[in-house]
Amino acid sequence: xxxxxxxxxxxxxxxxxxxxxxxxxxxxxxxxxxxxxxxxxxxxxxxxxxxxxxxxxxxxxxxxxxxxxxxxxxxxxxxxxxxxxxxxxxxxxxxxxxxxxxxxxxxxxxxxxxxxxxxxxxxxxxxxxxxxxxxxxxxxxxxxxxxxxxxxxxxxxxxxxxxxxxxxxxxxxxxxxxxxxxxxxxxxxxxxxxxxxxxxxxxxxxxxxxxxxxxxxxxxxxxxxxxxxxxxxxxxxxxxxxxxxxxxxxxxxxxxxxxxxxxxxxxxxxxxxxxxxxxxx
Numbered sequence: 001x002x003x004x005x006x007x008x009x010x011x012x013x014x015x016x017x018x019x020x021x022x023x024x025x026x027x028x029x030x031x032x033x034x035x036x037x038x039x040x041x042x043x044x045x046x047x048x049x050x051x052x053x054x055x056x057x058x059x060x061x062x063x064x065x066x067x068x069x070x071x072x073x074x075x076x077x078x079x080x081x082x083x084x085x086x087x088x089x090x091x092x093x094x095x096x097x098x099x100x101x102x103x104x105x106x107x108x109x110x111x112x113x114x115x116x117x118x119x120x121x122x123x124x125x126x127x128x129x130x131x132x133x134x135x136x137x138x139x140x141x142x143x144x145x146x147x148x149x150x151x152x153x154x155x156x157x158x159x160x161x162x163x164x165x166x167x168x169x170x171x172x173x174x175x176x177x178x179x180x181x182x183x184x185x186x187x188x189x190x191x192x193x194x195x196x197x198x199x200x201x202x203x204x205x206x207x208x209x210x211x212x213x214x215x216x217x218x219x220x221x222x223x224x225x226x227x228x229x230x231x232x233x234x235x236x237x238x239x240x241x242x243x244x245x246x247x248x249x250x251x252x253x254x255x256x257x258x259x260x261x262x263x264x265x266x267x268x269x270x271x272x273x274x275x276x277x278x279x280x281x
Contacts, residue, residue, distance in 0.1 A: 021056050022280060023223040025083070025214050025240060026273065027232035028061040028071050029146070031250055034268050037145060039074060046277035047075035053281060056221060060210045062086045062194075062202050062236050064130055064166060065103075066148025085130065085166040086194065086236050087213035088204045105216065108132050109191060109205035111164040117186045118169055118201075119156065122179075125171040125199075127156070132163045142170065167191075167203040174199045194236035202236060211239035231276050233257065233268065248276055 026032055032047065033039045051057045057075070059082040061068055068084045072093065078100070082091045090105040111129055118125065126142035128151055137159055138151035146168075171179050179199035193203045210232075218228060230237070230244035233253040241247030242260050249261035250272050258264060266272035 021054060021221075021223065021227070023056045023058065023214075023218055023221065023228045024050065024277075024280065025058045025060040025210070025228070025230040025232075025244065027210075027230075027234065027237050027240075028059060028063055028068070030233035030252070030268050031231055031273050032059075032071060032075070039071075040271055040274070042271045042274045043277075044074055046274040046281075050277045050280055051076045055280065056080060056223065058082055058214065058217065059084075060087075060214060060230070060232070060240060062234070063146045064136070064148045065089055065091065065134060067146050068148070069101075081217050083210055083213040083217070086192075086202055086204050087208045087210045088130075088165045090213050090217065105213070106132065106165060107205040107208045108163045108165055111162065111167050111191075111203070112160040114167065114188050114191050114193075114203055115156070115160055117188065121182045121186050122169065122171055122174070124173050125169050127159060128168040128170075129159050129162055129164050130166040132165060134165075137162060142168075144168065144170075165204075167201075169201040169203070171199040194234070194238075209239040210237065211243035214240060215243060229276075229280070231265070231273055 032043055059068055059071055061084060063084060065084050068082055072082055077093055078095045080093050088107045089103060091101045092104045093101045126140050128136055128138040128142045130136050136147045136149055136151040137154045141153055143151050176199055180195055190206050191203050192206055192208050193201060195201055226245040228245045230240045231248045232240055233250035238257055238260050247261050248263045248265055249257050251264060251267035265276050
């Protein structure tokens with residue numbers, strides 16, 4: 001594993017690439033923005049510079065579409081692609097489109113089996129679900145900035161009857177360790193899931209991750225695997241960092257994320273993403 005310094009790393013751009021560009025996948029929370037949602041001027045400037053250089057810069061986030069769009073705007077992306085909902089939704093950006101983007105892929109699933117199993121083990125947790133139309137249904141007025149829209153309070157049966165793109169579970173009554181233990185005992189099947197920094201769980205369709213969505217885009221663009229770069233900090237970034245030709249973990253990432261990374265940059269509080277991006281210019 002390499003620890004990044006402020007010296008640009010050369011060589012990756014010299015490798016064969018059918019479209020002569022890097023494909024750069026960037027996580028949002030804990031990478032481009034801190035955990036209060038703030039992007040520093042240095043990170044914003046570096047991201048804008050890499051976009052302006054013409055590389056295939058892609059947001060790859062657990063956030064839903066409407067919470068991802070402001071980040072896309074901040075870093076100056078008008079064309080290209082973005083992966084939302086941990087791979088559940090892929091956007092194509094184009095300023096000639098009425099909304100400035102179109103959804104080119106959406107992976108849905110039946111959330112009922114997972115929800116029933118979770119409810120039995122975590123009866124007091126809060127549950128939210130993004131349906132196939134982009135609405136968020138939730139129990140107990142559950143709201144989070146990553147949703148991007150105001151959630152609609154529903155009963156649990158309504159959630160069971162819905163088609164989901166993303167399911168979120170949060171427990172304010174359990175420690176992270178207790179929450180992780182409960183999840184491990186449930187043995188979720190038929191879905192893909194990742195546990196966050198706190199007692200937080202994100203669920204997507206089986207086999208769907210940031211990496212699966214990015215691989216589809218890589219093939220679409222004809223980018224050589226060796227010219228893929230990914231930067232992230234969370235457990236939901238593990239597959240993405242493993243997938244990338246150059247996987248870079250943020251300095252504050254947990255041990256299991258650091259273990260799969262090729263390199264480690266500074267923490268989000270020290271503008272680690274800017275360090276990486278400047279090195280690609």
